[in-house]
Amino acid sequence: MGCVRVIPCLDVNNGCVVKGVGFQNLKEKGDPLLFARSYEEQGADELVFLDVGATVESRKMTLKLLEEISSEIFIPLTAGGGISSEEDMRSVLRAGADKVSLCSAALRDPELIRRGARAFGSQCIVISIDARKAGERWHACTHGGKQDTGIDAIDWGKRCRELGAGEILLNSIDRDGTQTGYDLELTRAMSQAVDIPVIASGGAGTVEQLLDGLQQGQADAVLLASLLHEGRLTVKEIKDYFREKGVDVRC
Amino acid sequence: MVGIIDYGAGNLYSVRKALRYLGMDSIFISRAEELDEVRALILPGVGAFGEAAHRLEIAGLKRPLQRWIDEGRPFLGICLGMQLLGESSEESATGRGFSLVRKSCVKIEGPRRIHMGWNRVDFQDDPLFQNIPRKKAYFYFVHGYALPADTEGAIALSEYGTPFAAAFRIGKAYGVQFHPEKSGKNGLILLKNWRQSWDV
Numbered sequence: 001m002g003c004v005r006v007i008p009c010l011d012v013n014n015g016c017v018v019k020g021v022g023f024q025n026l027k028e029k030g031d032p033l034l035f036a037r038s039y040e041e042q043g044a045d046e047l048v049f050l051d052v053g054a055t056v057e058s059r060k061m062t063l064k065l066l067e068e069i070s071s072e073i074f075i076p077l078t079a080g081g082g083i084s085s086e087e088d089m090r091s092v093l094r095a096g097a098d099k100v101s102l103c104s105a106a107l108r109d110p111e112l113i114r115r116g117a118r119a120f121g122s123q124c125i126v127i128s129i130d131a132r133k134a135g136e137r138w139h140a141c142t143h144g145g146k147q148d149t150g151i152d153a154i155d156w157g158k159r160c161r162e163l164g165a166g167e168i169l170l171n172s173i174d175r176d177g178t179q180t181g182y183d184l185e186l187t188r189a190m191s192q193a194v195d196i197p198v199i200a201s202g203g204a205g206t207v208e209q210l211l212d213g214l215q216q217g218q219a220d221a222v223l224l225a226s227l228l229h230e231g232r233l234t235v236k237e238i239k240d241y242f243r244e245k246g247v248d249v250r251c
Numbered sequence: 252m253v254g255i256i257d258y259g260a261g262n263l264y265s266v267r268k269a270l271r272y273l274g275m276d277s278i279f280i281s282r283a284e285e286l287d288e289v290r291a292l293i294l295p296g297v298g299a300f301g302e303a304a305h306r307l308e309i310a311g312l313k314r315p316l317q318r319w320i321d322e323g324r325p326f327l328g329i330c331l332g333m334q335l336l337g338e339s340s341e342e343s344a345t346g347r348g349f350s351l352v353r354k355s356c357v358k359i360e361g362p363r364r365i366h367m368g369w370n371r372v373d374f375q376d377d378p379l380f381q382n383i384p385r386k387k388a389y390f391y392f393v394h395g396y397a398l399p400a401d402t403e404g405a406i407a408l409s410e411y412g413t414p415f416a417a418a419f420r421i422g423k424a425y426g427v428q429f430h431p432e433k434s435g436k437n438g439l440i441l442l443k444n445w446r447q448s449w450d451v
Contacts, residue, residue, distance in 0.1 A: 001370075003370060003371075004368075071271070071272065072272065074269055074272070074433060074436075074438055075433060076433050093262055096264060098262060122365075123297055123365070123367065166367070195363055196363060220363065220368065221368070248371075250369040
């Protein structure tokens with residue numbers, strides 16, 4: 001019936017892997033190529049690269065990095081961060097990405113999703129939604145979570161699907177980096193609202209919390225960063241645990 | 252030399268990179284004349300069946316490819332490229348495939364709108380799957396339609412709500428519904444096996 005996916009996420013700035021708490025205080029962690037090799041070896045199902053600097057200089061480094069990684073690692077690669085036109089999409093795809101992740105630019109110009117899907121196929125368009133709790137619901141945010149658009153995150157997910165998005169990468173800003181577990185309500189609400197895969201992100205600190213994201217949150221995949229980068233868990237440990245709990249994963 | 256058909260449907264770079272990693276040279280082919288330069292062909296593809304068939308037609312590639320396939324020369328259809336080896340698809344009212352297999356592509360009725368991600372592939376003994384451990388036979392899929400499980404020449408099946416043909420072989424023409432170029436080590440082994448099948 002298909003496997004759930006374990007996806008390491010490399011937040012990259014000027015060619016280095018970084019990861020902060022609540023999108024602030026980015027700390028340098030190391031060489032993305034070494035991380036990528038090690039995760040692939042451990043059994044990662046895909047890799048995501050987010051250029052968090054997304055300046056011209058940082059972008060150039062990310063393209064070079066994608067070139068290097070895609071020449072030796074043959075699992076799906078997603079690239080995001082500062083992508084705001086079909087031209088940007090084309091350049092990361094040419095550099096070796098299989099999918100592009102859009103966030104702020106899609107909120108600014110939703111038609112970009114349609115144009116991207118038409119040019120490169122829906123499977124290629126991942127919409128990253130940074131959601132922050134607002135009363136009983138959640139709002140979609142931009143600029144690394146700093147700006148609240150006031151748009152309902154679940155409605156936005158549905159709209160993205162209608163415009164041709166292939167997947168939703170759902171990140172809880174409230175939980176990001178806290179290791180207190182996913183926002184399960186948010187994850188489940190999104191997963192039930194759309195018929196495309198939802199990737200849960202932001203907040204998982206233990207294998208049990210990851211499993212909760214899949215079972216209670218009904219996510220199709222889990223995205224991880226600091227937990228892996230700091231070596232507190234390996235992809236293999238996570239997959240062994242899932243398998244033990246009867247969840248089908250690729251081995 | 253491998254020719255990768257470039258008809259504006261899909262990411263050709265990842266296929267080329269996997270071939271390069273395996274030491275196989277490739278060129279992108281967008282015009283019929285370029286077919287003379289290659290020994291084997293890969294037809295990649297994502298998107299809709301009808302539009303892809305139409306694009307092959309207007310690029311002037313439909314007839315030369317039909318001839319190539321009918322002559323039994325080495326060929327590998329990936330994803331939509333496999334589906335195009337069938338007759339037609341539920342996905343598109345118009346658009347004819349190469350009819351190497353007499354089947355029409357059907358919609359996959361799984362939990363999500365499309366089947367995206369890794370899945371288990373149950374294969375028969377065929378040189379294409381040589382050296383791939385049965386218990387670890389996972390491949391990466393991205394598709395909404397597929398050729399049915401009873402497709403002639405099917406050598407591998409998979410299932411996402413609906414059972415479907417994950418791979419078939421007719422002579423030297425193979426079709427694979429998954430993406431070997433994105434299926435890690437298994438995919439690389441498979442592409443290497445495909446290279447060896449040209450000379451058999």
